[in-house]
Amino acid sequence: MLEKRRLTCIGCPMSCPLELVIIDGEIREITGNDCKRGEAYARQEYTAPCRMVSTTIACNSGLWPRLPVKTVTAVPKAEVMAVARALHTLEIEAPVQIGQVILDDIAGTGIAVIACRSLPSAPNSK
Amino acid sequence: MKSPLRSRYDVVIVGGGPAGLAAALGARQAGVEHILIVDREIEAGGILNQCIHSGFGLHYFKEELTGPEYAERFIRNVQSDQVEILTDSYVLDISPALQLEIISGGYGHLQLQAQSVVLAMGCRERTRGSIRTPGFRPAGVMTAGLAQKMVNMHGVLPGRRIAILGSGDIGLIMARRLSLEGCDVTGVYELQPHCSGLTRNQVQCLDDFGIPLHLSATVAFIHGRDRVERLTIAPVNHELIPDLSRSWDVACDTLLLSIGLIPENELSTRLRLRMDPATGGPQVTSNLETSLPGVFACGNVLHVHDLVDFVSEESLRAGRFAGEVAIGMRRPSDNISLQAGENIASCVPQSLSPDREQIIYLRVKRPLKNCVLTIGDRYEKSFRMLVPAEMIRLTLAPELLDRYFGEMLKIDVRLREAT
Numbered sequence: 001m002l003e004k005r006r007l008t009c010i011g012c013p014m015s016c017p018l019e020l021v022i023i024d025g026e027i028r029e030i031t032g033n034d035c036k037r038g039e040a041y042a043r044q045e046y047t048a049p050c051r052m053v054s055t056t057i058a059c060n061s062g063l064w065p066r067l068p069v070k071t072v073t074a075v076p077k078a079e080v081m082a083v084a085r086a087l088h089t090l091e092i093e094a095p096v097q098i099g100q101v102i103l104d105d106i107a108g109t110g111i112a113v114i115a116c117r118s119l120p121s122a123p124n125s126k
Numbered sequence: 127m128k129s130p131l132r133s134r135y136d137v138v139i140v141g142g143g144p145a146g147l148a149a150a151l152g153a154r155q156a157g158v159e160h161i162l163i164v165d166r167e168i169e170a171g172g173i174l175n176q177c178i179h180s181g182f183g184l185h186y187f188k189e190e191l192t193g194p195e196y197a198e199r200f201i202r203n204v205q206s207d208q209v210e211i212l213t214d215s216y217v218l219d220i221s222p223a224l225q226l227e228i229i230s231g232g233y234g235h236l237q238l239q240a241q242s243v244v245l246a247m248g249c250r251e252r253t254r255g256s257i258r259t260p261g262f263r264p265a266g267v268m269t270a271g272l273a274q275k276m277v278n279m280h281g282v283l284p285g286r287r288i289a290i291l292g293s294g295d296i297g298l299i300m301a302r303r304l305s306l307e308g309c310d311v312t313g314v315y316e317l318q319p320h321c322s323g324l325t326r327n328q329v330q331c332l333d334d335f336g337i338p339l340h341l342s343a344t345v346a347f348i349h350g351r352d353r354v355e356r357l358t359i360a361p362v363n364h365e366l367i368p369d370l371s372r373s374w375d376v377a378c379d380t381l382l383l384s385i386g387l388i389p390e391n392e393l394s395t396r397l398r399l400r401m402d403p404a405t406g407g408p409q410v411t412s413n414l415e416t417s418l419p420g421v422f423a424c425g426n427v428l429h430v431h432d433l434v435d436f437v438s439e440e441s442l443r444a445g446r447f448a449g450e451v452a453i454g455m456r457r458p459s460d461n462i463s464l465q466a467g468e469n470i471a472s473c474v475p476q477s478l479s480p481d482r483e484q485i486i487y488l489r490v491k492r493p494l495k496n497c498v499l500t501i502g503d504r505y506e507k508s509f510r511m512l513v514p515a516e517m518i519r520l521t522l523a524p525e526l527l528d529r530y531f532g533e534m535l536k537i538d539v540r541l542r543e544a545t
Contacts (some may be wrong), residue, residue, distance in 0.1 A: 013432065070178075
C-alpha cells in the first residue's frame with residue numbers, strides 16, 4: 001500500500017517541508033530536505049517520534065531560584081509530559097556546574113538529565 | 127567599594143548579551159588590550175539566560191545548545207586579561223567625543239573615555255500600548271518574554287489558563303513552556319494570515335501540544351476588572367479590521383503578547399546617529415560603523431535577528447572593526463549605497479565597499495515562492511521559498527564589486543516568471 005506523508009523538519013530553523021513516500025509501512029523515499037539532518041528526522045519521526053525536554057528545577061540558595069536542565073538525548077514523544085512532571089519534583093543545592101548530571105534516569109526512560117548552566121551561590125547566602 | 131576600573135578603555139561595549147560578548151571577542155582578536163563590557167543585569171548573557179529551550183548554536187558551534195549553554199560558552203571565551211565585565215551597571219549617556227556616563231550598583235557614578243564604542247543593547251518587546259487593544263486594564267496582560275523570565279528565572283507562573291496574541295517565536299516557545307508547566311494554553315491568535323514565527327516552532331510548540339493557531343484573528347476586547355477573566359476574539363478582514371459580528375469569547379486569566387520587537391536605541395538617538403526607519407536601528411557601513419565615526423552597532427539593536435548565531439557572527443565583525451579603529455587602523459570608507467528595492471523590507475548594511483567580503487542581511491516583505499534575488503546587475507540567486515520570519519543572509523566575494531563604478535545598488539526580489 002502506498003502512502004504519502006508530509007512533515008516539517010525541526011532539525012534547524014530552515015524548517016524544510018519533507019515528503020515521505022511509504023510503501024507497506026516502509027519509507028522508500030524522502031524529499032524536500034536540504035541536508036542529511038532532514039532525512040534522519042523524517043525516519044525518526046515516522047518510526048518513533050521523540051523530543052528534547054528542557055525545563056527548570058528548584059535550586060536552593062542559588063543566584064537564581066531555578067536551574068535550567070535538559071535531557072541529554074530526545075525522549076519518546078509520549079513520555080514528554082511524564083518527564084517534565086518528574087523533573088518538577090527535583091531540588092538541588094547551589095553551586096552547580098554546567099553539564100553536571102542531575103539524575104541518571106528520568107521517569108524510567110534511561111535518559112540522563114544535566115544542568116544547562118553553572119549556578120553560583122547567591123552572594124548573601126551561606 | 128573598590129575604586130573604578132580604568133578611566134580610559136580602547137573599546138567599551140554597551141550590553142553583555144550575545145552581541146556584546148561576541149563583540150568583545152572580536153575586539154580582542156583585533157589586538158586591543160583594554161575592553162570593557164557594561165551590562166545592566168547581575169550577570170552577562172542577556173536574553174539567552176532565560177531561553178532555556180534548545181535550538182541555538184547549530185551554525186556557530188555546529189551543535190544544538192540551550193540558551194544558557196550558548197551564553198556560558200561565550201562568557202568563558204571572553205573571560206581574559208583584556209576584557210572586564212561590569213554588571214549591575216547602566217550607561218546613561220555617550221558624548222560625541224565618546225565619553226560614557228555610567229551609573230553602577232558597585233561603583234556609583236562613573237565617567238570613562240573610550241577610543242571606540244560598540245552599541246549592543248539588544249531590543250525590547252512591543253506591549254499592549256503599541257497595539258491599543260480595547261478593554262479593561264486588569265492584571266494578567268504581559269509580554270511573552272516577561273512571562274519567560276518569570277517562569278524560567280524566578281520560578282513563578284504568570285497564570286493558569288493562558289491565551290497568546292501574536293505568533294512570534296517567543297510566544298510559540300512560551301505556549302510549549304507553559305504547557306510543560308501544567309498550564310492550559312487555550313490558543314494563539316495571529317492578526318496576519320501567516321504564522322510570524324519559524325515553521326518548526328509551530329510544529330514542535332503548538333502541534334505537539336494540540337494548541338490551536340487562529341490566523342487572521344485578534345483580541346478585540348479584554349474583560350475583567352482586577353484580573354483577566356475572558357477575551358473577545360474576532361476574525362479580521364483583508365484590511366486587518368476585526369469583524370465583531372463573528373466574534374467569540376475565550377475564558378482565560380492571562381494574555382501573553384508576542385507582537386514584535388523594537389531595537390532599544392535611546393542611546394543612539396541621543397547621539398543623533400542616522401537611523402534606518404525600516405530596521406529601527408542605526409544605519410551602518412559595511413564595517414558596521416554608524417554615522418558617528420568610532421561608534422559601531424551589532425545584534426538586535428541594529429536590526430532584529432531570529433538566530434543568535436547570526437548575531438554572534440555579525441558582532442564578532444563589529445567588535446573587530448571597533449578594535450581596529452581603537453588602535454588607529456582605518457579601512458577605506460564605503461562608496462556604494464545599498465538600498466532595499468522590490469519586495470525587500472530592510473537590509474543591513476546600508477552601504478558597501480569594493481575591497482572586502484560583504485555579509486548582507488535582509489528580510490522580505492511578504493512570503494514569496496520561486497523567486498530570484500538580484501543586487502543590481504552584480505549578483506543573482508534563486509530561492510524556492512522566502513518568508514518574512516526568516517532573515518536572509520548573503521555573502522558576497524570581495525571581487526564582486528571590483529569593476530562596479532556606480533554610486534548605488536538596489537536589492538530586489540522578483541517572482542520567477544512562469545515558463
